[in-house]
Amino acid sequence: xxxxxxxxxxxxxxxxxxxxxxxxxxxxxxxxxxxxxxxxxxxxxxxxxxxxxxxxxxxxxxxxxxxxxxxxxxxxxxxxxxxxxxxxxxxxxxxxxxxxxxxxxxxxxxxxxxxxxxxxxxxxxxxxxxxxxxxxxxxxxxxxxxxxxxxxxxxxxxxxxxxxxxxxxxxxxxxxxxxxxxxxxxxxxxxxxxxxxxxxxxxxxxxxxxxxxxxxxxxxxxxxxxxxxxxxxxxxxxxxxxxxxxxxxxxxx
Amino acid sequence: xxxxxxxxxxxxxxxxxxxxxxxxxxxxxxxxxxxxxxxxxxxxxxxxxxxxxxxxxxxxxxxxxxxxxxxxxxxxxxxxxxxxxxxxxxxxxxxxxxxxxxxxxxxxxxxxxxxxxxxxxxxxxxxxxxxxxxxxxxxxxxxxxxxxxxxxxxxxxxxxxxxxxxxxxxxxxxxxxxxxxxxxxxxxxxxxxxxxxxxxxxxxxxxxxxxxxxxxxxxxxxxxxxxxxxxxxxxxxxxxxxxxxxxxxxxxxxxxxxxxxxxxxxxxxxxxxxxxxxxxxxxxxxxxxxxxxxxxxxxxxxxxxxxxxxxxxxxx
Numbered sequence: 031x032x033x034x035x036x037x038x039x040x041x042x043x044x045x046x047x048x049x050x051x052x053x054x055x056x057x058x059x060x061x062x063x064x065x066x067x068x069x070x071x072x073x074x075x076x077x078x079x080x081x082x083x084x085x086x087x088x089x090x091x092x093x094x095x096x097x098x099x100x101x102x103x104x105x106x107x108x109x110x111x112x113x114x115x116x117x118x119x120x121x122x123x124x125x126x127x128x129x130x131x132x133x134x135x136x137x138x139x140x141x142x143x144x145x146x147x148x149x150x151x152x153x154x155x156x157x158x159x160x161x162x163x164x165x166x167x168x169x170x171x172x173x174x175x176x177x178x179x180x181x182x183x184x185x186x187x188x189x190x191x192x193x194x195x196x197x198x199x200x201x202x203x204x205x206x207x208x209x210x211x212x213x214x215x216x217x218x219x220x221x222x223x224x225x226x227x228x229x230x231x232x233x234x235x236x237x238x239x240x241x242x243x244x245x246x247x248x249x250x251x252x253x254x255x256x257x258x259x260x261x262x263x264x265x266x267x268x269x270x271x272x273x274x275x276x277x278x279x280x281x282x283x
Numbered sequence: 284x285x286x287x288x289x290x291x292x293x294x295x296x297x298x299x300x301x302x303x304x305x306x307x308x309x310x311x312x313x314x315x316x317x318x319x320x321x322x323x324x325x326x327x328x329x330x331x332x333x334x335x336x337x338x339x340x341x342x343x344x345x346x347x348x349x350x351x352x353x354x355x356x357x358x359x360x361x362x363x364x365x366x367x368x369x370x371x372x373x374x375x376x377x378x379x380x381x382x383x384x385x386x387x388x389x390x391x392x393x394x395x396x397x398x399x400x401x402x403x404x405x406x407x408x409x410x411x412x413x414x415x416x417x418x419x420x421x422x423x424x425x426x427x428x429x430x431x432x433x434x435x436x437x438x439x440x441x442x443x444x445x446x447x448x449x450x451x452x453x454x455x456x457x458x459x460x461x462x463x464x465x466x467x468x469x470x471x472x473x474x475x476x477x478x479x480x481x482x483x484x485x486x487x488x489x490x491x492x493x494x495x496x497x498x499x500x501x502x503x504x505x506x507x508x509x510x511x512x513x514x515x516x517x518x519x520x521x522x523x524x525x526x527x528x529x530x531x532x533x534x535x536x537x538x539x540x541x542x543x544x545x546x547x548x549x550x551x552x553x554x555x556x557x558x559x560x561x562x563x564x565x566x567x568x569x570x571x572x573x574x575x576x577x578x579x580x581x582x583x584x585x586x587x588x589x590x591x592x593x594x595x596x597x598x599x
Contacts (some may be wrong), residue, residue: 261422
């Protein structure tokens with residue numbers, strides 16, 4: 031294993047974030063604070079508790095997921111798209127590095143950034159809402175798995191995207207609606223039976239449910255199914271990346 | 284011993300264009316090979332195939348005995364590339380960019396080596412400057428510094444002198460000489476054929492995806508390089524004197540210049556005989572000049588011959 035190469039890619043990518051630290055952190059923190067003020071304090075105070083959890087606390091896992099998914103995908107995709115766009119990807123392709131090492135470097139950095147944002151948002155939430163985390167260790171593990179899985183997904187988008195428009199298409203047009211409709215702001219048990227069934231086809235429901243269980247010990251969907259789903263998603267992404275590098279699709283001529 | 288061996292290499296792109304047609308090439312350890320060819324001849328495709336930037340359609344490439352497809356890591360560890368286009372992370376500092384290249388090759392940080400490389404390329408003072416703030420020539424130097432950061436055995440320089448000023452170009456060729464002395468094998472493509480003439484040990488000419496020839500530069504120039512004696516006359520001659528009709532002699536349209544082609548390596552060049560005949564014929568000479576054909580002229584004539592052959596094949 032070329033650990034030096036992994037470390038080099040990882041630190042190079044992390045360094046990119048430190049250069050735009052204020053923008054990287056301030057934007058998600060500000061957005062989430064607004065959600066807490068509007069939904070948690072202003073409107074939330076008039077909404078009854080859900081599963082004995084105050085509404086302000088109830089939305090925390092969903093809001094963290096919203097930012098984390100966006101950050102993981104965006105960081106994962108831009109990390110590889112930018113070198114492709116300016117041409118410096120030639121260096122990665124001609125260096126003695128394996129696909130696993132490339133994934134560890136790029137996806138590791140993207141997942142780290144998303145994880146850090148998730149933790150910062152969690153810290154921000156404590157300023158607005160009183161809450162207690164039932165399973166902190168699982169919360170950290172679930173957050174880490176989610177960050178890695180979606181950074182992998184973002185990495186694929188970054189390789190396949192032909193332009194900046196395509197790069198932003200999936201996060202904006204797919205992830206945002208899925209998160210909003212995936213139970214970020216409500217429990218799916220509050221929906222009519224038909225829509226509950228429809229919602230189960232939304233993969234983000236499993237993520238938010240899993241994450242919410244780690245916070246409050248209650249979940250819309252069985253946690254084991256959620257964990258299995260996210261692990262399958264991660265494996266599929268890794269498989270796709272391996273195929274891309276083996277064939278050179280959208281990377282080599 | 285050959286460091287690079289290319290055997291029956293072909294490369295076809297998705298649009299059907301065949302960039303390389305069964306190319307065979309061997310490059311010896313420690314030599315400088317100039318790869319010459321017009322635009323679209325297949326030079327960059329050949330380099331890209333060796334460096335792993337493009338998929339090979341058929342054939343094999345080995346570097347130091349390692350197959351670039353079956354043992355890519357071992358092969359790539361020995362190779363470095365300075366691409367034709369300048370491609371740098373605009374917001375990164377020069378030194379960070381160079382460190383990245385070294386790290387990607389799995390080598391531990393070596394600040395002394397990085398400093399030496401940057402100093403050699405006159406970049407040390409600019410080490411903390413962001414790439415986007417550099418001039419074109421400086422960016423080209425950074426590209427070279429990146430390639431040298433991991434001490435390659437085989438260095439590809441793809442049109443390195445395109446768009447750089449004379450000073451940098453000369454410095455680059457001095458660097459190439461230094462690298463050769465250190466044992467680095469160098470393959471360079473260039474449009475400035477006189478530079479290949481100056482620095483290369485061997486020359487390979489490629490056109491339409493075929494290698495037309497690979498030869499020692501000196502042998503090539505001796506074999507294909509013609510020498511000419513140009514004789515300027517004081518008075519215009521109407522025709523070549525009868526006694527000289529058998530010689531390879533031509534008269535200019537204005538009758539004031541005779542050109543005699545000869546092989547300088549032969550013991551008898553025929554010059555004495557020619558001058559004696561001219562004197563006998565009463566022709567008075569104004570000036571004498573000799574001219575040796577350059578590599579560029581050899582290159583142009585070979586490429587034209589190849590194109591004429593292709594046209595003939597197509598029409599028959």
